[in-house]
Amino acid sequence: MFYLRFLWAQFKVMPGKFIVVIVLPWILVSILKMLPILSEKIGHSFSAKHPASYVNLVCSDDELAKFLKMKVQALPLIGKIEEYAIANIQNTINKTLSDLEIDSVHSDDLKKMVGLKIFFDQKVSEKEFELIKGHLGRLTMSMGPQSAPAQGAREIIWGPFVQSQRSQTYVDYLDWAIYGVVFSLLYLVWLLNFLSVKHLLVRSIYLIERYQRRLRVYPKVMLIFISLNLFVGSRLINKNIISSDLLHMRSEFMPILFYLAFMFCTTLATLELQRPWKKA
Amino acid sequence: MIKDQSFASLGAHHSRARFFGQEQGQLAASPVLLELVNVSHSYGKIDALKGINLQIRGSEFIFLTGASGAGKSTLLNIISGELRPTFGNIVNGRENLFVTQVFQDLKLIENVSVLDNLRMANDPTIYRSDREFMNVLIEMGKVFGVYDAFNRRINSLNGGLKQKVAIMRALLPGPNLLVADEPTSSLDFESAKKLFDVLTYYNSKRTVSIVWASHNRELVRKFSGKMIHLEKGLLVHSGHACFI
Known part of the structure; x- marks a missing residue:
């Protein structure tokens, strides 16, 4: 309960950025789902030039x-x-x-x-x-x-x-290359938004650890933050705001994979940034 | 290197101690909270602290003095657990020792209210409910003269009020030891003296040990208690203020 209240207090400080950080990954994943169409089109033109x-x-x-x-x-x-x-x-x-x-x-x-x-x-x-x-x-x-x-x-x-x-597998490589480029760009956009939220969170967590007898607040807050993110995402899916195909692994697994990569890379990055703040 | 002289000086100056509300022999009876044994710290090739031996006891008020760059902040950061010394040992004298710090840069969240900053110190192991915390907070706010500014944002406060908020935040979780790095640098002498009196109250009545780093010579002159003086990373004086 404390951690939810803590996150709510942080949310009130910069609600707009929090909403962007929580909702944007899901929108980005929805956009990623459209990539096979793009990839196919590019792939066809590529095949036409290099059969x-x-x-x-x-x-x-x-x-x-x-x-x-x-x-x-x-x-x-x-x-x-x-x-x-x-x-x-x-x-x-x-x-x-x-x-x-x-x-x-x-x-x-x-x-x-x-x-x-x-x-x-x-x-x-x-x-x-x-x-x-x-x-x-x-x-x-x-x-x-x-x-x-x-x-x-x-x-x-x-x-x-x-x-x-040229072998046919080039087309598959092309798919991955397009995914990679788009993912990198979208990840960058998300990360820039996340950094300002993270800055506030890390500062507040540091102060909590300094002025309350609590330990390992950071991983707990991150866990709740990610859970909240997934919860909000599932609510958006239920309301058909974003594609429900995301829930099924039978659809392309790449969006899911990249979404997890989003979270993993960012968690790692922020853990690294948090290290200097840790108490000796 | 000079060893901690608090015991040696105590007998000779017990009358002065009684004047400040401390009974004779109280310091000697207090258990050791924290002990620094031959602690050194360096930033790259620069030695900030060299072979510091120091005991901090329960209910002790220690003034830390020294010129800029003498190693005061480094010593305070080591005491608070913010820095790990490159050499030497730190021995905790009691289990679950809780140290809070008033930072030189205060580390307040600028774009939120005073109240939200102070809520960071709502430690559930001390306060059973939010109501209990708020009661203490309001009482302390009135003592410090911050009560009227509770709903103001930090970035709208002057330097003195900010320092008071930072000190309140450090006192609220009921620490065993409070470390303050020049907490009155933005205050005039009268305000600093008032703040010092409040901290003395907490020190004697709430048994909070305090380590206070200061440049304020007038304040130091009025002070009676243990004093530590650093020069170029060396502890050159340690003992009762009157003795020094």
Whole structure:
């Protein structure tokens, strides 16, 4: 009770700054949650400039495409696999076939075709690509004629293998880099606000320890302060002021991680600053 | 280095002590609160204190004198536990010894009221309720002449009032030992004398030991009790004021 009253007394001294310090991290975390969208956009433009190794292939039907996608995902060296959106199948396949100078495909067959774009996780040599290609060919054969569509046999049309020095993991690194930069900037903003509150708290705690028979006031106040922060955050979530996804680890864990990093770094920083004030 | 001479001087000056409300033999009977044994402290290559031996007893009023840079503040900070000496030992004479300090820079929170500053000293081991604390606070506020300024912010007070608030804050938690670093530097002689009388009252009636560092020669001249004089980090005089 004493510590709550103490914090309330400190809050009354500079209420605005306290509110900013308590609420800002949650708002910042909400902003962080929007970063994947930004990251994806930047990632796409980055990929457009520096493409990864990939290959396009066109499957004769959706069933084959799904089967191959499942099998290919289990292979080593494979990054992500993009399946062309249903709405874009016609245009994409037309473009691919046009690139391959194939004009003799029947329009009904064309509508059934599904395009796959397979990205390679690492640099893949021509030989390795041929092995993958052969494996997929055998898999296509293994599906058997009994399940084949009536119009014709199942087949794959391969596009050219595009080789690049850059691996797909660069995109992931980019995600982290963007998170890192944004986190650093937001952390700095928060820290600047926190420092003035901290200054008041440290001074008052020091005086409490000097003029009352109490020990280890600082860690206790910090613990209550962080608990209060989490409580206020959860209230904000309940009132839908900030995203409720924050509570679920199934959403990106990075905002949570960075929030904890906020608290941890700041606690460490303030402990370090408090050290000279400690009694001998 | 001169050893603590309080016992040697006591017998010869008991009449003066009685005049100031201290019974003969009272000092000798008081237990040792704190003992500094061969304490030295240096800031880098500069020696601030050299081989200090000192005993502080219960209900003792000690005046600490010395020129600027003699090591007074360092000694006070070591006594209060603010500084750890680079050499020597500090022996606590009693369990849970509680020392408060009136800092030279006062360390008051400027943008809050006098009352909020004084509430920092609301020690629950001394005061069972806020009401009890407030009663003592109001009484003390009237004695110190601060009562009317309770709701004023510290930054609106003059230097003398600030010093009184700092002294009140140090007295409120009922310390065993109060260490004051030039607490009357902003006060005229009359005000300083009044404050000194109040502290003497607390010293004798509330058995608070006090170590008071001061430059105020007139005040020191009026003083009767134990006196310590420092010069360049050395304790050169220690004993009863009249004896010195």
